[in-house]
Amino acid sequence: MSQTLYQLDVKDLAFPPVELAFTEPNGLLAVGGDLQPQRLINAYSQGIFPWFSENDPLMWWSPNPRAIIKLDNLHINRTLRKALKKSSYKITLNTVFEQVIALCADAPFRDDGTWILPEMQTSYANLHHLGFAHSIEVWQTNSIDEPKLVGGLYGVAINGFFSGESMFYTSSNASKFALVALAELLRTIDVDFIDCQLLNSFLEDMGATEISRENFVAFKQTAINKEVPANFWQPRELPIN
Known part of the structure; x- marks a missing residue:
C-alpha cells in the first residue's frame, strides 16, 4: 500500500x-x-x-535510524589529543553565527552542492537571534595577525537538546575541535548526547552511532525537559582540554 x-x-x-x-x-x-x-x-x-x-x-x-553521539563515547584519538594539548586555536561560542553558517554552506570539502541555501541561512540567523540556534567558532591565533576563523559548527538547541546541523574547517582538526568544545560545554549541564541527524564517515570516526527513531525520541524528550541556565548560550570564549 x-x-x-x-x-x-x-x-x-x-x-x-x-x-x-x-x-x-x-x-x-x-x-x-x-x-x-x-x-x-x-x-x-x-x-x-x-x-x-x-x-x-x-x-x-x-x-x-538516527545518528547521535553519546558524549561518553566521543572518540578523541591519540593524534587529536596531542593536537588539543598543543593547540594555538581559540574557541568561542556564538560570536559570529552568520559567518559560520555561511562558511558551512560554502565549505571547501563540499563537492555535491549545499542544502544551506540563502533562505536557510536567513531562517537560522533568525533562530539565532531568538536564542535557539548556536555556533561554535575555532580561531587560528598568532602574535602578528588578527585571529582567523578556520572552523566551526552550528545547530539548534531546545533546552538541553542540541541538534547539529553542519560544520566546516579550513585548517587541520578545526571542526573536530569545535565538536569537542561543544561536547565539553554540554557536559557542564549534564547533557549526554548530540543529535547528528544522519551518519557520515567523519561523525562515525568521532564516535557517532545509529539508534532507532523510538529510542531517539525518548532521548530527545529527556534532553528537552532539562532546564538550561539563562546565560548558558551567551557569547564567550570556551575552554578546551
Missing part, C-alpha cells in the same frame, strides 16, 4: 507524527510550509528537521 506524502499548510504549524515518515526515502515526513521560527522550533522539538536542495520543495525529515 503506497503512502501519501503529507503537505504542510503555511497557516498551520502542526506536523504529522514522526512514525508516518517514509522508509524510502528514509525519513521523509512532509513537504511544504515555510521556515518561520515557530515552525522550526516546533519541528526540532519533535526531532524533525528541514533538508532540501535548490529548486526542490521544502522537505521535512525524521530518519530511522
Whole structure:
C-alpha cells in the first residue's frame, strides 16, 4: 500500500507524527510550509528537521535510524589529543553565527552542492537571534595577525537538546575541535548526547552511532525537559582540554 506524502499548510504549524515518515526515502515526513521560527522550533522539538536542495520543495525529515553521539563515547584519538594539548586555536561560542553558517554552506570539502541555501541561512540567523540556534567558532591565533576563523559548527538547541546541523574547517582538526568544545560545554549541564541527524564517515570516526527513531525520541524528550541556565548560550570564549 503506497503512502501519501503529507503537505504542510503555511497557516498551520502542526506536523504529522514522526512514525508516518517514509522508509524510502528514509525519513521523509512532509513537504511544504515555510521556515518561520515557530515552525522550526516546533519541528526540532519533535526531532524533525528541514533538508532540501535548490529548486526542490521544502522537505521535512525524521530518519530511522538516527545518528547521535553519546558524549561518553566521543572518540578523541591519540593524534587529536596531542593536537588539543598543543593547540594555538581559540574557541568561542556564538560570536559570529552568520559567518559560520555561511562558511558551512560554502565549505571547501563540499563537492555535491549545499542544502544551506540563502533562505536557510536567513531562517537560522533568525533562530539565532531568538536564542535557539548556536555556533561554535575555532580561531587560528598568532602574535602578528588578527585571529582567523578556520572552523566551526552550528545547530539548534531546545533546552538541553542540541541538534547539529553542519560544520566546516579550513585548517587541520578545526571542526573536530569545535565538536569537542561543544561536547565539553554540554557536559557542564549534564547533557549526554548530540543529535547528528544522519551518519557520515567523519561523525562515525568521532564516535557517532545509529539508534532507532523510538529510542531517539525518548532521548530527545529527556534532553528537552532539562532546564538550561539563562546565560548558558551567551557569547564567550570556551575552554578546551
